[in-house]
Structure formats: C-alpha cells, structure tokens
Amino acid sequence: MAKLKSYKEIPIGGMIEKAGNSEDFKTGDWKTFRPVWNKEKCTNCMICPVLCPEDCIPVEKGEKPVRKETDFDYCKGCGICAKVCPVKCIEMKEEAGFNE
Amino acid sequence: MSKIMPFTGAQAVANAMRQINPDVVAVFPITPQTEIMMQFAKFHADGDVDTELVRVESEHSAMSCCVGASAAGARAITATASAGLALMWEILGVASGSRLPIVMPVVNRALSSPINIHCDHSDAMGCRDHGWIQIFNENAQEAYESVFLAVKLAEHPDVLLPAMVCLDGFITSHGVQNMELFEDKEMKDFVGEYQPKKWLLNTDDPVTVGPLELQDYFFETQKQRADAMMKAKEIYLSVGRELSKITGKEYPYFEGYQLDDAEAVIIVMNSTAGNTKAVIDKMRSEGKKVGLLKPRLFRPFPYEEIAKALSGKRYAAILDRAESYGANAPLYGEIKNALYEVQEKPKLKSYIYGLGGRNIFEAEIENVFETLLSGDFDPMEVGHIGLRGESQ
Secondary structure (H helix, E strand, O other), rough: OOOOOOOOOOHHHHHHHHHHHHHHHHOOOOOOOOEEEEOOOOOOOHHHHHOOOOOOOOEEOOOEEEEEEOOOOOOOOOOOOHHOOOOOEEEEEEEHOOOO | OOOEEEEHHHHHHHHHHHHHHOOOEEEEEOOOOHHHHHHHHHHHHOOOOOEEEEEOHHHHHHHHHHHHOOOHHOOEEOOOOOOHHHHHHHHHHHHHHHHOOOOEEEEEOOOOOOOOOOOOOHHHHHHOOOOEEEEEEEEEEHHHHHHHHHHHHOOOOOOOOEEEEEEOOOOOOOOOOEEEEEHHHHHHHHHHHOOHHHHHHHOOOOOOOOOOOOOOHHHHHHHOOOOHHHHHHHHHHHHHHHHHHHHHOOOOOEEEEEOOOEEEEOOOOOOOOOOOOOOHHHHHOOOOOOOEEEEOEOOOOHHHHHHHHHHOOOEEEEOOOOOOOOOOOOOHHHHHHHHOOOOOOOOEEEEEEEEOOOOOOOOHHHHHHHHHHHOOOOOOOOOEEOOOOOOO
C-alpha cells in the first residue's frame, strides 16, 4: 500500500485531481485469509485461474500455460482456488500472520 | 451614487442577487422566502440578469442543483426557509464537504411541528454544525450587504465553504424599510468573476468531485473543513473592510450598542436587536447603563472577541429565538462557552423568546434589563419571554 498522506498534503474536499487513478487503487487489503500456493506440487491444470472471481491469478501464456503467484494487491481471500485445486497445493492461511 | 429605496428585506436580497448576476440560481418556493425568488424571477424575465434559472421540484433538488453547478465551475445561489432548509440537510453537507462556495439567503422561519410559517431561528440553528458560514442580519440593509460579503468570503481560495445569509421571516423579509441600494457596477466589480482553481467541466484538467473516502482519508478531509471554517473568521473581516470602501459601513463579528460602559447587556441576533436598541435609548435617558451585543457572524463563532467584550460586565441576558431541547439554547450555549476562561465574567441568564413568530415587545425587553440590573435572578433558570403561564 502507498504511504497515506496527511491532511496538509491532500486536495481539499476529497477532490481527485488525477484522472485514470483507479489503477492505483489496490483492493486486496480486505482479505482475512491468504492463499499460499505450493509451486512444486502445482500441475498447472489451469482450473484456479479460470475460476478466480477477481481474475488475479496470472498465467504465463505459451504452448503449455504456466500459473504464476497470486496478485495479492487484488486477491480478496475467497478461497475458491484452494477449494477447486485437484492436487491440494493451495492452503488458506490467516492474513494476520503475513507482514507486507 | 447609491439610492434610498423603500424595499422589503426580500426585495433587498433579490436586488443583491440581481447585481451579482449569478451563473445559476435554483428556484423553489417556500414561505416566507418565496418573495425573494419571485422578485429575482422577475429580474430574470425582464432580462436584467443572464442567470440560468432552474425551476426544481424540491429544496433537496435546489441544493443538489447548486452543488452540481458550483462543482462545474459556476457561481450558484438559492434561497430557502424552515422545512425547505430541513429538506436540504443532506445536501448542505455535500456542499460544505465538497468545499463548494454556494450562497443561500435563509429567511428564518419556525420548523414543524406544529406547522407555523412565522419567524424563529430553529431552521438555521438546526444546521449550525454543518460546515456553512452563517451571517445573521438585523434588517434589509444588512441582509443586502451580507449577500455580497458572503459571496466573496465563500469564494475566497483559503475558505471555499458555502454561506447562509439569515434574515427574520416576515419581520425583515416582508417589512418595508428605507434602505440604501448601491450602484450596480460597483457591486458587480466587488464580487467579480468566480474563478475556481479546479472545476468539473474543465476537460483539459479532469477532476473527480465528491468521491468515496473511508477509514483512510475521511478524517483528514474533515480536518481541512474545520480549518477552513476557522480561516473564514479572519477573512470575514478583510472582505468586510473591502466592502466598507463602497458602503461606508463596518462588518464586525458583532455590533455593540452602548456596550462599552454597560452594566447589563442583552445579547440577541437579527431583528429583535433593533427593538433592543430602542429600549436602550429610553433606559439610557433614565440613566440606566444598559447595552446590546448583536452577533452577526454565528459560524464561525467569534469566541475570543465576545469573551473580551463581555469581560468585566456585571450581567448579561442571552435571548434565543430557538430551543435546543434538552440542552442550553444555541446562542446562550456559545456565550457561556466563550466565557469559560474569563476571570471577571458576567452573571448570565438564558431567555427563549419569539418562537413561531410570537411577538416581543419593548416593555418585555425593558423587563429583561430591569431583572438583570436588580441582580435578583437565578442564572440556572431559563426564562421565557411572552409565554403564558410564566410570571414575567
């Protein structure tokens, strides 16, 4: 997360002075549980990237697509990826244990 | 050259609006404000102004219209009273929270229920903590001049807050008074063009107005609003000094009348201050040291200055034209608050008067002064002037 600014540093009245700023808005800080992915056990079956409701599991394209680490800036910790994984290589762990 | 005109308070305010020629005016009728917009609509129909006159379907919409116009970069004005102000309540906060310098004459009228169309200050007092500058006015002349002051104060880059110009319903709004109307050009030049730094319709520099702010930034934005309101206090005086050059009048935080050597002081706002002056003249001729303190700027409230003016006085009565149910009356509460740090404070008495337009007479005001001068009163007991069932 970007460092929060003081009341002396922000535009008045909540005005947003820069257009197209939604890209800077990270929504991943809601999560209570974080999916911890075991890369070694993963078979790159591509079930979790397809079923992720936030589309935040990146995939490297190619003849055989490869799953990359979850984008925690947007992951809400819903746990669907862990639930659908056929080889159980994703474990949901309490977010409080991670310091970002 | 200025002209002396026989105007109602409403005509006076409408003429101020004509001279300002705002970009947008939102119109919705409510007694006793309707008179202002009726006059202004005539100026509009006659081509005296080139304002965009928007006829809306409620006061909630009137204020919303002004919020939209002001955010877009326009100078926006509307006017209301009583229930109309209450219906605007939600959007009043949007206006001040978004830091939009909308100006609004408020013709003070009682709030329901029971329904009542006559004067008291419960409408304006109900939104005193909503981030609007509030200027109270004794008569048509003051209300007229305050509209110009309000525009310039609200739009000052260090302020950017909306402002209410309060005048008493019917008593001031419909009573015909001789008043001095200043020249169109002078007043137009005084307010000038509204030049916002950022505005919504500027496609070269797009901005978002009124976004969501949660735990991370809402608190910071409120602190800015509170600071701007405090800043408005000093800027009120500097804008007033500028206006003085045209009008020759003064625009202090409060008016003192025979105040300097007074032993007993009445503190009251708006039209009743006029009656009080007449009583003071009579009692002074009898050698009684009585005086008036008439607050003009109620938000931001000039605590230090009023404390200084009341320091060393023996007695003061605060006359509120509004109840605050289960609490000190609004003006009384502020005065008492202001005096906390003062060593030689006057003994205070709170009075409620004039609710729902109940008349107040000079004999009653004289009675208040006599009670004060006797020193024989319970400062904890609230008096009610002109209330049946209460011994006067």
